Amino acid sequence: xxxxxxxxIYVFEMARFFRTLAQSFLSPVLSTSLYFVVFGAAIGSRIQxxxxxxxxxxxxxxxIMLSVITQAISNASFGIYFPKFIGTIYELLxxxxxxxxxxxxxxxxxxxxxxxxxxxxLITAFFFVDVTIQHPxxxxxxxxxxxxxxxxxxxIIGIWAGSFEQLQLVPLLVVTxxxxxxGAFYSISMLPPVWQTISYFNPVVYLISGFRWSFFGSxxxxxxxxxxxxxxFTAACLLVIGWIFKTGWRIRQ
Amino acid sequence: xxVILDIRDLRKSYSDGFEALKGVDLQIEQGEIxxxxxxxxxxxxxxxxxVCGITQATSGQVSVGGHDIVTAFRAARAMIGLVPQEINLxxxxxxxxxxxxxxxxxxxxxxxxAIERILRQLSLWDKKDNQIRALSGGMKRRVxxxxxxxxxxxxxxxxxPTAGVDVELRKDMWEIVQGLKAxxxxxxxTTHYIEEAEAIADRVGVIAKGELLLVExxxxxxARMGQKQLDVQLSExxxxxxxxxxxxxxxxxxxGCTLTYAYDTRAERTGITKLLQDVSAAGLVxxxxxxxxxxxxxIFVGLVHDDKGDTA
Numbered sequence: 001x002x003x004x005x006x007x008x009i010y011v012f013e014m015a016r017f018f019r020t021l022a023q024s025f026l027s028p029v030l031s032t033s034l035y036f037v038v039f040g041a042a043i044g045s046r047i048q049x050x051x052x053x054x055x056x057x058x059x060x061x062x063x064i065m066l067s068v069i070t071q072a073i074s075n076a077s078f079g080i081y082f083p084k085f086i087g088t089i090y091e092l093l094x095x096x097x098x099x100x101x102x103x104x105x106x107x108x109x110x111x112x113x114x115x116x117x118x119x120x121x122l123i124t125a126f127f128f129v130d131v132t133i134q135h136p137x138x139x140x141x142x143x144x145x146x147x148x149x150x151x152x153x154x155x156i157i158g159i160w161a162g163s164f165e166q167l168q169l170v171p172l173l174v175v176t177x178x179x180x181x182x183g184a185f186y187s188i189s190m191l192p193p194v195w196q197t198i199s200y201f202n203p204v205v206y207l208i209s210g211f212r213w214s215f216f217g218s219x220x221x222x223x224x225x226x227x228x229x230x231x232x233f234t235a236a237c238l239l240v241i242g243w244i245f246k247t248g249w250r251i252r253q
Numbered sequence: 254x255x256v257i258l259d260i261r262d263l264r265k266s267y268s269d270g271f272e273a274l275k276g277v278d279l280q281i282e283q284g285e286i287x288x289x290x291x292x293x294x295x296x297x298x299x300x301x302x303x304v305c306g307i308t309q310a311t312s313g314q315v316s317v318g319g320h321d322i323v324t325a326f327r328a329a330r331a332m333i334g335l336v337p338q339e340i341n342l343x344x345x346x347x348x349x350x351x352x353x354x355x356x357x358x359x360x361x362x363x364x365x366x367a368i369e370r371i372l373r374q375l376s377l378w379d380k381k382d383n384q385i386r387a388l389s390g391g392m393k394r395r396v397x398x399x400x401x402x403x404x405x406x407x408x409x410x411x412x413x414p415t416a417g418v419d420v421e422l423r424k425d426m427w428e429i430v431q432g433l434k435a436x437x438x439x440x441x442x443t444t445h446y447i448e449e450a451e452a453i454a455d456r457v458g459v460i461a462k463g464e465l466l467l468v469e470x471x472x473x474x475x476a477r478m479g480q481k482q483l484d485v486q487l488s489e490x491x492x493x494x495x496x497x498x499x500x501x502x503x504x505x506x507x508x509g510c511t512l513t514y515a516y517d518t519r520a521e522r523t524g525i526t527k528l529l530q531d532v533s534a535a536g537l538v539x540x541x542x543x544x545x546x547x548x549x550x551x552i553f554v555g556l557v558h559d560d561k562g563d564t565a
Binding site for chain 2: 002004005007008009011012015016019082083086087088090091092093094095096097248252
């Protein structure tokens with residue numbers, strides 16, 4: 001393993017994050033606060049408790065997931081798309097590194113950034129609502145796996161994208177709807193039966209359900225299924241990335 | 254001398270059927286400077302990209318310092334530095350950070366002294382904390398070289414290092430290249446400036462349409478291919494070449510004031526003595542005699558032109 005290369009990529013990518021530290025942190029704090037004011041205080045006061053949890057607290061895991069998923073994808077996709085766009089990718093391709101090392105550097109940095117944001121949101125949430133974490137270890141595991149798997153997905157999107165528009169397209173058209181319809185703001189059991197069935201095809205449902213279980217001990221789907229789903233998703237992303245580097249798809253002529 | 258780069262029957266075809274490299278064989282010895290000359294689209298960049306791993310070869314073998322670029326890509330690539338043709342740099346990065354990044358990427362441990370030496374050598378030390386976007390074009394090109402040298406490569410590729418660079422900077426670049434050669438770095442540079450190859454290369458390769466037409470010592474290439482020309486300037490203009498001189502292949506130019514005689518410098522008898530005797534016997538009065546050697550450019554244009562004629 002070329003550890004030095006992984007470290008170089010990771011440090012380089014994190015430097016970009018720290019250059020824009022204020023906006024990296026302010027934006028999620030602000031948007032989360034807005035969600036708590038609107039959904040928690042204004043609308044939430046008219047919604048009954050869900051599974052014994054106040055609505056304001058109920059949406060905390062979903063809100064964290066929403067930001068973490070979006071941040072992981074956008075950071076990883078931008079991280080690898082930018083060198084492609086400005087041409088510095090030549091250096092990665094001609095360096096004594098294999099695909100695992102490149103992925104580890106970029107995805108590691110993107111996942112770290114997403115994790116930062118997730119933690120910031122969690123801290124913000126404590127100021128607004130009464131949050132309990134029943135299974136802290138499971139919570140950390142879910143958070144880490146989500147950061148990692150969606151950073152991997154973001155990496156794939158960044159390789160695939162041929163323009164900045166395409167870079168925004170997948171997060172906007174696919175990921176945001178999946179997260180909103182994945183039970184970030186409600187329990188799947190609140191849906192009519194048909195929509196419940198449809199929801200089970202949405203991978204994000206398993207993530208949010210499992211993540212919420214780690215907070216409140218109740219879930220829409222069994223926790224083992226959630227774990228299996230996120231692990232399977234991570235493996236699928238890794239396989240796609242392995243194929244990309246083997247064939248040189250969109251990067252090597 | 255040991256061979257540092259060994260290319261055997263290297264071919265590259267694109268999916269649309271275009272053959273960028275048609276079986277290139279090339280051996281480069283340690284410590285030499287090889288200039289690859291060729292017109293745009295000849296395959297120079299494809300050749301370099303393939304050796305560096307940016308482009309995948311369709312077939313053929315390449316080894317760097319004895320390491321195959323596919324099966325032992327780590328060892329092979331660790332020996333190579335690449336300065337690309339385009340100025341590809343992250344605009345918001347600091348000079349020193351981007352150079353240190355390159356060193357790390359190539360698996361070398363951090364070494365501030367080595368980086369400082371490289372930046373000083375390229376007159377970049379004063380600019381080390383500047384953002385790249387604040388640098389001039391020439392300075393950016395130096396940053397590219399610094400990145401390529403950051404991991405102390407043994408084989409350096411310079412892909413058109415002086416394209417679009419002003420004359421002064423081009424001279425600087427040549428000095429840098431000579432300095433690297435003195436440090437024992439093997440250099441392959443592509444160019445379409447003949448004077449560049451003439452000024453700094455030990456050997457010259459000519460590539461056109463994906464084929465390496467020849468690789469030769471610059472001096473012997475010029476001697477072998479180089480024709481010399483003798484201009485006999487007359488004090489009185491002539492209308493035609495005199496009958497007595499018709500056995501020589503002479504051309505009359507300069508409004509009849511100059512007789513031009515082409516000869517091969519390596520021929521046993523150049524025929525100059527006899528010609529001059531006959532000129533004087535024909536009663537012509539000489540004003541001056543000038544000899545000229547054809548430049549690499551003439552050779553190059555001749556080669557590429559011949560090739561076009563063959564394949565068209």
